[in-house]
Amino acid sequence: MIPRIRIAHLPTPIEPLPRLSAVLGGPQLWVKRDDQTGLALGGNKTRKLEFVMAEAQAHGAQMLITVGAVQSNHCRQTAALAARFGLKCTLVLFGDVPQTPSGNYLLDRLFGAEVVWTKREDYEEVLQDVFHKAWSEGKRPFLIPLGASTATGAVAYAYAFKEFIEQGGEADWMVLASSSAGTQAGLVLGARLSGWHGRILGISVDHPADWVKARVAELATQAAERLGKAIHVSADEIDVNDEYIGAGYGVLGEREIEAIHLFARHEGLLLDPVYTGRAAAGLIDLIRRGFFKSNDRILFWHTGGVPALFAERYAPYLL
Incomplete structure (x- = not known):
């Protein structure tokens, strides 16, 4: 058993999206609400941090250090976790320094994180x-890579897949945002462990498909080793679509804006501009193009990120 600290609000619900399904005139849509995991307004990183925090404690950590973009959901949840356990936290953020703290960056500051700025x-x-x-100053830091996308972090989503099965979840496809690859890797491993025969499609938000496939396969294989399973996952088993990267990471385009509006106005469900908005945009376009069968x-695995909606840079484009 891999050490784990229980902080997430689990299981997250699975909900139907009947009005959106009807509007799109395509397959039956459901959503897994990992935006409701609880820690600092939730998100997929909370599941990963349950395992990563246990690992940090085993190393005697007194400080958490991690990295992300200025509106990083992972950094926001890491900062909250550090505050909850009485640890110091330093975030290395890349991007333009906001004149006024807003969105995730505002929350980073509220949780007391120190911020170091850099270029991407x-x-x-x-x-x-x-x-x-x-480390040289004796602060006992524990380093968490981008997105907590390590073998340990990926294990969290193997457990999440098991949760989906135990909820009686049925699906022919899972669709989610994929970037640093840990979430998709865990789901792929969970599917293998359960014998599930559906397909898991990652919509890349920033990287070429070949890179994401290779990284998903690598992390899934490493996570299997952490669980004591001799499972090898190869890149050619992984489904990734990189057609929706648009103008680049964190750049809000017309497709994302439409997706955010459709989910909000037909289901009262909020998406974020960077991850779920882009993944939903890809899903919507693929439905319209007939990629999926009508039955x-x-x-749609909602990985959270809603605080970014309130970032100063995005709000004007959504009205």
Whole structure:
């Protein structure tokens, strides 16, 4: 049994989306509400942090250090977790420094995290420098990579898949946002462990499909090893679509805006501009193009991120 600290509100519900299904005139749509995991307004990283925090405690950590974009959902949840357990937290953020804190960055500040700013292309070097400086000062830091997408973090979504099965979930497809690959990797592993025969489609929000497939396969294989299972996952088994990256990571486009409006106005369900908005945009377009069968049952795995809706940079485009 892999150590785990229970902080998430689980199981998250599975809900039908009947009005959106009717509007799109396609397959039957359902949603898995991992935006409701509880920690600091929820999101998929809370599941991962249950396992990562247990790992940090086993190493005697007194500080958490991680990295992400200025509106990082992972950083927001890590900062909240550190506050909850009385640890210091340093976030290495890349992107333009906001004139006024808003969205996830506002919450980072409320949770008391220290922020170190860098450029996206330099974040790995800066992250290591911050970690080594904290270590040399005796602060007992624990480094969490981008998105908590480690083998340990991926294990969380193997358990999440088991939760889906125990809820009586049925689906021909799962569709989700995929970036640092840990969530999709865990679901892929969970599907293998359960013998599920549906397909898991990651909509890439920023990376080429080949990169995401390779990373998902690598993490799924490593997570299987963490569970004591001799399972090898290859990249050619992984479904990833990179046609919806648009103008790049975190750049809100017309497709994302339409998806956010459709989910809000037909189901009262909020998506975020970066991850779920982009994944939903891909899902909607694929339905319209006839990619899915009309009798398919599709589960949209909502990975959270809603606080980014209130970021100063996005709000004007959504009205």
